[in-house]
Structure formats: structure tokens, C-alpha cells
Amino acid sequence: MAISTVNPTTGVTEQVFEAHSTEEVERRIASADEAAKILRGTSYARRAEWMKATAQLLEAEAEELGRLITLEMGKPIAQSVAEVRKSAASMHFYADNAEKFLADTPLEDPSVVGASKAWTTYQPLGAVLAVMPWNYPIWQVIRFAAPALMAGNTGLLKHASNVPQSAIYLDTLFERGGFPAGSFRTLLIGGSAVAPVIADPRVKAVTLTGSEPAGRSVASIAADHVKKSLLELGGSDPFVVMDSANVPAAAATAVRARISNNGQSCIAGKRFIVHTDVYDEFAAEFARLMGELVVGDPMDPATQVGPLATADGRDELAGLVDDAVALGAQVLVGGSAPQGEGYFYLPTVIAGLSDEMRLVQEEAFGPVASLYRVRDREEALQVANQTTFGLSSALWTNDAAEEQWFLERLEAGAVFINGMTVSNQELPFGGIKRSGFGRELAAEGIREFCNLKTLWKA
Structure with a gap:
């Protein structure tokens, strides 16, 4: 071999x-x-x-x-x-x-x-x-x-x-x-x-x-x-943005959370769950920032997003997006592999998701972000916890009571508040569920x- x-x-x-x-x-x-x-x-x-x-x-x-x-x-x-x-x-x-x-x-x-x-x-x-x-x-x-x-x-x-x-x-x-x-x-x-x-x-x-x-x-x-x-x-980590959050800071951090390591991280934010009162503002800023990322040769210091590690990984990611689009999802930015050599996929934000889509049920290992609009904290929690995974999570809120409510209920090995999940030798790392x-x-x-x-x- x-x-x-x-x-x-x-x-x-x-x-x-x-x-x-x-x-x-x-x-x-x-x-x-x-x-x-x-x-x-x-x-x-x-x-x-x-x-x-x-x-x-x-x-x-x-x-x-x-x-x-x-x-x-x-x-x-x-x-x-x-x-x-x-x-x-x-x-x-x-x-x-x-x-x-x-x-x-x-x-x-x-x-x-x-x-x-x-x-x-x-x-x-x-x-x-x-x-x-x-x-x-x-x-x-x-x-x-x-x-x-x-x-x-x-x-x-x-x-x-x-x-x-x-x-x-x-x-x-x-x-x-x-x-x-x-x-x-x-x-x-x-x-x-x-x-x-x-x-x-x-x-x-x-x-x-x-x-x-x-x-x-x-x-x-x-x-x-x-x-x-x-x-x-694996992980399909939720990134929850509530109506009290600093939306510009949340959107900028969401981009880093999603595209770090070309999106190939178990603890990357993958599902962005946003309160309806700030959804439009967040979605517009998030899509704009994702669309401005520099995709190219990873040896070039100016590059922000390089290729996927394997052809199979790129094709699997493309399949998840194509399946969602075929079932009615809307691509806000990206949604395709660029022409040329290498295993690249454009930074993508996709909304209008429903349960029958593979993207909702499976881990997207690459620069593809799933965007959800929710009415209140109960719906946000339901979407956050609906995955079979429970590795980490991020919560954006400036409401102390709301923060405590989520901390007690999010099904994950970690919760990062008003930030993005990172691994650090000072903090225990691991998950629950699958x-x-x-x-x-x-x-x-x-x-x-x-x-x-x-x-x-x-």
C-alpha cells in the first residue's frame, strides 16, 4: 500500500x-x-x-x-x-x-x-x-x-x-x-x-x-x-446570536469561526442561529464579509481561504450544498467550486433550510455556513440542540438572565459566550452525544x- x-x-x-x-x-x-x-x-x-x-x-x-x-x-x-x-x-x-x-x-x-x-x-x-x-x-x-x-x-x-x-x-x-x-x-x-x-x-x-x-x-x-x-x-456547532448581541462583532467573529482552517475544524461554528429581530442585519453583514474573503494559494500570506484537503472532501461539501439548493435553500453568497486546479470551494452562506436537507443533518466540513432565523430563545435552543453532535457552541447575548438560561440547556461540551470556540491547553476539550x-x-x-x-x- x-x-x-x-x-x-x-x-x-x-x-x-x-x-x-x-x-x-x-x-x-x-x-x-x-x-x-x-x-x-x-x-x-x-x-x-x-x-x-x-x-x-x-x-x-x-x-x-x-x-x-x-x-x-x-x-x-x-x-x-x-x-x-x-x-x-x-x-x-x-x-x-x-x-x-x-x-x-x-x-x-x-x-x-x-x-x-x-x-x-x-x-x-x-x-x-x-x-x-x-x-x-x-x-x-x-x-x-x-x-x-x-x-x-x-x-x-x-x-x-x-x-x-x-x-x-x-x-x-x-x-x-x-x-x-x-x-x-x-x-x-x-x-x-x-x-x-x-x-x-x-x-x-x-x-x-x-x-x-x-x-x-x-x-x-x-x-x-x-x-x-x-x-x-465530529461537530455541527451552533453559533447563537440573540437580539441583545453586538451584531457587527458577532458577524465578524462568525466569519473567523467558519473559515478558520478553511472551514475544516470540528469546533468551527457551522450553524448560525439568529434571532429574527437582528437576522437581516446579521445575514447581510455575514454574507458581505464571507464574499470579500481572499481565496487562493495558501502559501501566499494574503490568502484567507485555501483549498479543501482532499478532492473527496470538496466533492462531499459541494454535494451537501447542491442537495440543499435542490430542496429549496437560498445561497446568499458562494455556493460553488471555482474553475481551475486544486480542491477549492468558495466561502458560502446558505439560508432557507429545512429538516429533509442533508446539510441540516450532516457536518459541513469546509467554508459553508448554514443560517437559521428563529423567533425566540426556545426556538434557538431547539435548533441548536437538534443535531446528533454536541462538541462545542457559541452564544452571543448581553442579557445575563438569557445567558444563564442557555448555559444550563445547550447540549455541548463547551459554551463560548460572545466569542468563538477555540481549543487551549488550559481548558478541557471534548463533547457529548455523537x-x-x-x-x-x-x-x-x-x-x-x-x-x-x-x-x-x-
Whole structure:
């Protein structure tokens, strides 16, 4: 099986790699298992030293690595470089905080359980498999790897097959920073080769960021082998604008929320739910700003929206829009793929949606915004919660009582008020419903792949 870098800006295959053989996969799993025994016995201080050195490598190589990200998946170059620097910041964060996050917790009064001392402690599990997507090829991996390695685990990476050069870069990164050989290894394998890796007794858990079908598959295999899994799946996040909101600020932020990463973000605002009293003002400004975005070569610093990462992704997005239009939706701006090479799709705002349209039921992974007019907060909530996903959400209101009402009722892993959803190492990240389970980032993220052990002493 060949794994290729196809430049989404041109459609040209840039480089082809052979998948790892069964024997090579075995060697890499064995090295991760051996490294886990070493890391388990090292101090937090030593791991932090290695992690900071690795972060410094990322910082030094941010421009070069940013260009590689843009070559492989097409996001604007400034966003690619920012992704690398954000990843390095997360590594520093866990180097500085891992020991505190995983500190022993004593029972205040152990006599209540008949002990002289009782406490809990966190211990690493061992080798953890990460099945990662292409849309943030460095950040998605680092936000798993930094806490996992600081906790004393090792990592095995099955990256998306369209970003093999990013995967190869990550294969050597941690060892270059000083971690023991085998602490983090890339597996260049296809999707069909994942199941045997999960089943391997040396692999203790699995985390996946990706599609709902992929999540179901990985979680079911892990369950068959009674192994921990963490899933971060799709999102169709609501962006609710109520009549008390600052409409110009909401519209400008809505554009950034929708087109960041060329619209290919699980936590991007996708469904814009607007109170009828401010709907016309918001819709006009939103469509105007979306129509003014610069679409083009993502290596050009002036470009705001680059290509979709794959031809299939572009065609799927176009299919969602075409289906909605055929069933009566109105395109306010965009609505088509421009002529020429590459996997581009114009920034699009579409209104007049109804439940039978695929765009209402499925995640639009690209620069397409769905616009809804609602009468009141009850209808806004109904539209916000009608999706099967529950990753994040944004709420725009300047009414304190209304804010609290929504916070208690929005079905999502997060609510961002008068802003747009972002991921940050300081905040737990994850969803509910079909957006998955478990949490990444913050203290919760480093604890996901640890054994919380209870200790009791007479």
C-alpha cells in the first residue's frame, strides 16, 4: 500500500511512501513497550527537561514545518505556523504542570475508612495508540502526546494517510528532544491495519480524533479487548446570536469561526442561529464579509481561504450544498467550486433550510455556513440542540438572565459566550452525544490515560 502527499492546491502528487510492513509495525510496538518501562521510572523533572527541549525544536522549526503542513493539507501558511507554535506552547504547559496535575491526593480523615493513611495516585498505563486526523496534523498529535509522555506513557501514532510527511516528522521529534528511543513512534499504515494494533496486549489504550464511523469502529475494537478509548468526533456547532448581541462583532467573529482552517475544524461554528429581530442585519453583514474573503494559494500570506484537503472532501461539501439548493435553500453568497486546479470551494452562506436537507443533518466540513432565523430563545435552543453532535457552541447575548438560561440547556461540551470556540491547553476539550467521550487538554487530559490507584494503609 502506498501513502501519498497530494498537494491540495494543485492536485499534484508530491511524494509517495510505502506503508510499514507487519514486521516493522511489530518492531515499533516493541520499542514503545520497552520505552514505557523506562519512562515509568523517570522523574517528572527529567521528563519536563526532555519535553521543553522538544518544544524548543518545534519553535525553531515552526516556519519550515508550517510550510509542510500547508503543502499537505492546504491551510493558509500563517495558520500552519501558528499551529506549530501553539503545539510548542502546549508542551511547555504540560512540562510545567504535569507533576501538579498528577499529584497524590490524601484522604483528609483516613480514620473514616479504618486506616492510618489513605490516598490516591496516578500511574501511567504504557503504550497508547493515537489515531489522528489531517486537519491539524501537528496540534492534534501534540495535544495527545505532550500529556501522555509527561504522565510516563509512550505514544504510537497512526496518522491520516494524506499527511505522511507530518507523521514522519513527528516520528523522530521526541527522540531528538532527548526522550528514550521508542517513546513516540509513527506507524505508516492504512485503516485496515489499525485493529491488530489495538488488539496487541502491549497497547494499553487508544485515542481517536476523526469521523463518527471511524470512532465507532475504534471504540468497538477497544471494547472487544476491554481497553480504554477516548473519542473526539465530529461537530455541527451552533453559533447563537440573540437580539441583545453586538451584531457587527458577532458577524465578524462568525466569519473567523467558519473559515478558520478553511472551514475544516470540528469546533468551527457551522450553524448560525439568529434571532429574527437582528437576522437581516446579521445575514447581510455575514454574507458581505464571507464574499470579500481572499481565496487562493495558501502559501501566499494574503490568502484567507485555501483549498479543501482532499478532492473527496470538496466533492462531499459541494454535494451537501447542491442537495440543499435542490430542496429549496437560498445561497446568499458562494455556493460553488471555482474553475481551475486544486480542491477549492468558495466561502458560502446558505439560508432557507429545512429538516429533509442533508446539510441540516450532516457536518459541513469546509467554508459553508448554514443560517437559521428563529423567533425566540426556545426556538434557538431547539435548533441548536437538534443535531446528533454536541462538541462545542457559541452564544452571543448581553442579557445575563438569557445567558444563564442557555448555559444550563445547550447540549455541548463547551459554551463560548460572545466569542468563538477555540481549543487551549488550559481548558478541557471534548463533547457529548455523537461527538464522543472523554476529555483532552488541561488537567483532565493528562489523567485520561493514567490508572487512578487507591491506596490504603492500616
